[in-house]
Amino acid sequence: MKKLHVSFLFILLSIVCTAQQTALVQCKVLEMQSGNPIENAIATLQSTNQTAITNSEGVFILEVPAGKQVLVISSSGYISQTYNLTVVPERKLDLGIALLESDLTAEQQLSLITLTEDDLNDNIVSDNTSGLLQASKDILQQSAAYNWSQARYKSRGLESQYATTLINGVKMNKISDGRPQWNNWSGLNDATRNQEFSLGTTPSDYTFGGLLGTQEINTRASVFRKGSRISFTSTNTSYNWRTMATYASGMNKKGIAYVFSASRRWAEEANFEGTDYGGNSLFLSVEKTLNDNHSLNFTGIYAQSNRGKNSANTEEVTNLMGEKYNSYWGYQNGRKRNSRDIDIEEPILMLTHYYKINSHNSLQSNIAYQFGKIGNSRIDFQNVANPDPVFYRNLPSYYTSQYNNNPSSVPDEAYLPGGLGGVYTGNTPENMALSQQAIQSFTATPQLDWNSMYLANTRAVTDDNNIETGRVADVSKYVLYEDRNDDRTLTVNSILQSQLSNNILFNAGISFKKLKSHNYQKLLDLLGGIYYNDIDPFFTGNQAQSDLNNTNRTVGVGNTFGYNYNLYATQADAFTQFKFLYKKTDFYLSQSYSRSDYQREGLYQNGIYSNNSFGKSEKVSFDNFGFKGGLSYKLTGRLMFAVNGLYTTKAPALRNTFPNARLNNTIVPEIAAENIASVDAGCIIRIPKLKARLTAFYTQINNTTETSFFFAEGIYQGENAETNAFIAETVTGLNKRMMGTELGIEYSFNTTLKALFSFAYGQYTYSSNPTVYVNNDAFASLQQEVNLPNIATSPTTNFGESQLKNYKLPGMPQQACSLGFEYRDPKYWWIGANANYLTGSYLDISALLRTDNFFKNPQDANGFPFPEVTQQRSRELLKQEQFEDIFLMNIVGGKSWRVKKKTYLGFFASVNNVFNSIYKTGGYEQARNANYRQLNQDVSSGTPSFGPKYFYSYGRTFYLNIYYNF
Template sequence: MKTLCPKLFFLFYTSLLFAQKETLISGKIIDSKSQSPLISVVVTIQNTNQMQLSAADGKFQFKTNLQGDQLVLFHNQGYKDKLIAVQIQENKLIDLGIIVLEEEDEVNQQGAVISILDDDLDENNGGSESTSGLLQASKDAFQQAAAFNWGQSRFRVRGLDSQYAQLLINGLTMNKAYDGRPQWGDWGGLNDVLRNQEIAIGSSPSDYAFGGILGTQHLSTQASTYKKGTRIAFSGTNTNYQGRAMVTYASGMNEKGWAFVVSAGKRYANEGYFEGTNYDANSIFTSVEKKISPRNSINFTAFYTPNSRGKNSPNTDEVVSLTSEKYNSYWGFQNGKQRNSRIKYIEEPVFMLNDYFKINATTQLNLGAFYQFGKISNSNIDYQHANSPDPSYYRKMPSYFSSLYAKDEGEFSGAFTPDLANAERSKTLFLSQPQINWAAMYQANQNPIVDANGKITEFEPAQSKYILYEDRTDDKNLAFSALLNTELTEDIRLNAGASFNKLHSHNYQNVLDLLGGLYFEDVDVFYKGDQAESDLNNPNRQVKVGDTYGYNFNLMSAKLEGFTQFQFRYKKVDFYLAQEYSSSTYQREGLYKNGIYPTNSFGESPTLHFENFGFKGGLTWKLSGKQLLLFNGSHASKAPNLKAVFPNSRLNNSIVDGIESENNSSLDASYVYRSPKLKMRFTGYFSQIKNATETSFFYAEGIFDNGAGNNSTNAFVSQTLTHLDKKNWGTELSFEYQINPTLKTIVAAAFGEYIYASNPNVTITNDAKASVENTNPVFNFGTAALKNYHQAGTPQQAYSLGLEYRNPKYWWLSTNVNYLAKNYIDISPIARTSNFFINPASGFPFPEATEERGRELLKQEELTPLLLLNLVGGKSWRIFKKNLNLFCSINNLLDTSFKTGGYEQARNANFRQRNQDITSGTPNFGNKYFYGYGRTYFVSLSINF
């Protein structure tokens, strides 16, 4: 007993000393509106590795041995982050009391922001395709501005296309193999259920994937992570749709280990902001989770979002001056109703199965399976032995008669006389019928029946000269993934993942409507004999509704990839190292034996195989509890997309000669300051893309000589750019200052320069030059002088200043003014080759082609800078224990008219043609532009219970 007592005393004293070194921080976290406790809120001491989760009653107890002034950070999905300053002293318990978290307004803002992620930027215009590459907003003020304020002008974060960001849902990659981009329409309208997301910008580390140089975005649909309750919302707007209704219910995890989430919605418009743009979109979502054991649960997710939208046309300045910025040439009246000829339809249901397995306290494994099938189609009008139905077709415009196309005496002779009388006549005709004439097409597809007196008594269906068809893609995509996260030691964490993705893509042309006719001939009227046949295995076909014609082929791809990432976390410094390997195979299978390419179209192409590697690393230096320095860098090779590999995939099995993987590099450095009043980030970045390949299609005039059997210098061609390099560098600023408890100011800025860094090689495929001897008519036009031209499709400078007021009685109002500049037109590469100065009729340079005039003609157009003013506000009520929320926004309050982008028409492919067209003052083939929305509104009323 004498021996035991001193030992017990020693243990008690030691534990007392240890306890004195630790401080207990406690509190309770609740929702600001419902006052209900919040579970699983992440509570950390900022810039440390110490973390705790709130319990089911919202309470938390946090032990720490840190001393001095610290910041406690509260983070929960769907809520605003909260920082509370504390002073930690020995032997002092800190009770923070009730901590109130406010919900984010992100769901409403996502509905209010102009939807341009899937807009009409897929035109084959001779330049590179461009879609918005911005990620959804995070809690960073810069990302909020990029998504919600600058999205109106198609701003792209760091000037990068969305193919350079990796998007995952439940650990499964959603980027398409065809062009590398996510198909945003596959989950359109599911804002409520896709809020659980984690974003890594640039090369910064992600727990879910190696990622791209733009970043990584991961969305989770695990049913048990959703806040229990029901949300019903109704919205009205005047953007791409007019009305929206949504309902979402989440059960939470019940006593039997089940949790489920369901959501359904509809968006619709008889006509959107632009003329003739109808919209119809439905969405349904379900996620069901079964907890098999305390450490294992299985989750099934399915969503189906069929949607269709009428496209709007890009227009020249001439067309807009005669009509308006809302003018759309793709539609017309049929029997008193609007009918758009170009409808994009997406119907691709998605099914996912995930197994979340907690192996032990430090290791988690997520296994996933994914299957997607369905169709994407784009409708258009096809015609034979008839005039173009497009009311703004260049031959119907006044400029056709007042420019070189009116009376050019001898091909490219330079002798030109304007025809002002016909120019005025064409203007009158255009204004009298500025839309598609559906009735005229129906009449053209019928033969008149004449009685004995020579009078037309009625019409009978005949061979269709005009039909409505669709370019159709039917994909079947199967994928598997495995993701392991484990704490190797207290300071070292390992993320490792592997995935396999297999795609079978059927691509074909399909007849939708014979427009009153009997049949349509499956031939190309620009060719004769066997060359006119789409399929020599089935010649002289007459197709009807539902028949495939024109082209018919499969694309197959398979991709295996894996990554490992080690994260090291210490008191003052965190750093990480990651590596990636991928193997990709591509193949085309022609289902038609094309008459132009009889030996190179039917059957399977050679299989292409690409192996790629990537490495990245970064460092976080914790200057203090408020300040961080971050450094990230990566270098990776990237397989070309399917689209780039087969430049003429609709007609043959040809592969781009010598095609190689891209090499992409990025660097960024950031200074971050976060305190309860001030949050700031300043970032500098540099990105480089080397050896890219891009393919486009267009009709060019004046690029080929008059060879035997070809009586024109014009041709519909496929253009491929290889060895294309790009450089993007710039800075980003995010600044938030809480002036007082109710008033906050926000500043965001982006300053960048995005240029082409090489002179790529240009090859042109001209089907008209194909023959028995020449089965792959590819012509090398040499290099295009693109170096130091600006990349198009996004403002390269953007600035935002905002002020936000939040009243304690749950109403708020914010306004922001935005300035966007340095947005450039997409240029035509073929016009920047040496052939531009050569007369194709003679083979000699144009005598009037001077270097100075050439620079003037080829100068890249910069769009006018714009100023946009936005106003956003909301109000919440607590009624019968239910939350009623009103959200309102007005974008572009001053109703500013502006162009969001555009492209040079590649049709003017030689010096004389372009010079005469521009000199006329009203160019027939001037640049085509996309216009942004004027003043728009969004109003949403929702109830949560």
């Protein structure tokens, strides 16, 4: 099959194309408001995708095939102009002057990453992908980006690892999870505004691409429009204030161009309680033209941010404290201190060589190096009470969900089908009184108590009469630490672009990436103590030791403890792409190959996994292939039909390959690459007053692997010990199906008023019953002490199939529609409003709870299910929760003033969710009750201790940006 495919490509290359008669088209592009020439404006011929770029005088010349043609002239920050041409062979066509009007809505595009970056940077909370397409002119994608992203809408149900983000042709998706780390260039909206997009599986000139499309950010200094810009922003989303300044020199007579940008973002407290924010960003791009064929560009990006997180809460906690409640913070010395900060600082250095081989061929080569850290802080404690204010024992539900499960005092009917397996005692006078006390205590002190933690870390000093005279530092019982990832990534790549003939374009690229990721716990604050014991207090003896090579160790601020390991990865990939462009028909073919190698190196010899933690693991390798193609047929110049198809395999993410990488070298059993198949078909209409796109799509993703971590009870109980523990759950063989249709319509009533309508209907489901593996530290420790039945010799236990088939993919609306109107006044102001309706968002469910093990009675020697299990009650307990429908009204607008010839003052403002709707944006089942009896009892109490946890919307938000261009 492979040989046939290669042969087919050679046949295509050998096709001799009939030479077409051509003519030269010339035009001068000026800014409408000032009459100044626009440098680096792009003229694109729609029939062949040929392009030309304007020079410093705003002039371009393009060789165009004879006949009727459509030419589009565009530039960042301006409204594109479209020209219908009739080209006569060998007769030069001068279009004269093209005036481009400033696009006031460009400020909306520049603001989008600012508005959604808090949703994009925390994969624990969400994985919003709408920001990928923020500058797209497609109406549907604008709705997804500007309006639906508030509800965590995901285009076509896809997560961001299925999109490809590039900077100067260098892939920025992380090897660890496959996702772009948006915070690596956050706050640099002006510097990253030059972008190219390909939607879905359509071709990109820079890479094979992904299911969700490709975003190429171009930071070449010479493409920036000369000038300066300063702006000031106020908002109430992830931060409150931002200031930004940017300067672009343009290309001078010495062949040097440079761009500098800097910004600062901050908030004492952002939208949710206790969520402080601080961010500093710097950007530098310098280009030196060596001669007519060679140019070098250096890009440096530094974007540091620190943000306090907000907690997901159960309905019980929300009912007591409200949707804005955040359990992660508490007062210390009169100031709010958040215990869960995420700190990101990963600079990017990139050197790019542009080589214009000749008028039809160019080669771009890059070497990039990224380094830095990502830290997520939290509290650790030993042999003291859990400091979490929403710890289940602190809440009233702990008392009102009590049951007596002592077999000697439980009536027989409790074990009959439909029974509870115990006697409900949550309504006894004693428990009801304790519940009321818990309500009073929690609502009176609902936040972290930093002072009590400091007090616990000191001891009293007494005099000879045993009278306390003060307190001094002691061994810390509570500390603040961070989970650290220090990544070092080197990337080298080259991209070739070639025009083989008037009708055939060829793109190819090769890339090599090498990663060393150091992962460890770092102690940040002893909270008044003098040192901390590097042990696991839930185990004894050698098993309590984090590192058997250095036992009974004590650690201080800045020290590594707990876990310490390296992950190594190398990726090599290559792609080729042919685009065939004709008068009526365009089609493309693309193929790719990649190889990924992963390995773990343990730097600690963990006491539980003494034989499987220290040193290097086996190396895991994945070879992957991809093929895609598409065809578009232009029925007329105004109606086009298109179909695209893709089949590819994709290596699992590095983090999903080692299920418990913190403690051991175990590799997910029989791990393999994902298999992805996708097809979409649709039509595009472009007439003077109407633009529309209708698309139907179908995507099947097979054999995905996902890993999660949580504390579970009741998984297994033996005679000698109870194996409740913090576990690593790995789901393999998980298939997902996404299918649906999209419609986007833009209708212009006149030159000032237009209507916008978008509709997306999707059905996104799990399409298989995957296998669940559990890596349980308690299992592993017991293997060393007792001979337990049904416990495998490996620390990873196969729990069999999970009945996930036909459940909905979680955390996103599956259907959405938007209706809006936009008015652009000739005096350079505009206003728009839209109404949005979103539905079909579901809770993230637990795979473990849908295995056969969930129904097994751990006290039954034969592994029979609980006697009280019924099919009806099981369906009720395991039914996936659907969130309420969402209605959002948004208003946007702006205006600009010309101060001098090249100087402008303007503002952009938006109000989202005008009616202040509060809704669930996501959530997940807690799998702590890991067997039927425990979950049934907890839910049947009416006040479950371990109900689902939810994230909530911001409510009404605003964004105001004032800018000055000069």
